[in-house]
Amino acid sequence: MCVGLPMTVISSDGFTALCERRAERRRVSTALVGEVAVGDQLLVFIDNAVRRLDPDEARQIDDALDGLAAAMEGQPFEHLFADLIDREPELPAHLRSVKH
Structure with missing residues (x-):
């Protein structure tokens, strides 16, 4: 079973974002959510941001x-x-x- 995880954007280059959750960092695609800003919360599923989350x-x-x-x-x-x-x-x- 795969589970989406909430992650926080650390940096972004417009196409991907470096995100962090509990000291684990991943580079994720932001193609499905568009531009993101540092501090945004994203639901990440298989290294793809699938939607924005409120805190x-x-x-x-x-x-x-x-x-x-x-x-x-x-x-x-x-x-x-x-x-x-x-x-x-x-x-x-x-x-x-x-x-x-």
């Missing part, structure tokens, strides 16, 4: 990935899914059925 969404993705790792290690993880506590799961709007 809160990037944090939620990081928390979810940390939560999965903690659960697999038998560690407490509930605090990393705080945005899901006390609410029913919801599909994103684009996946909900359209009523005619």
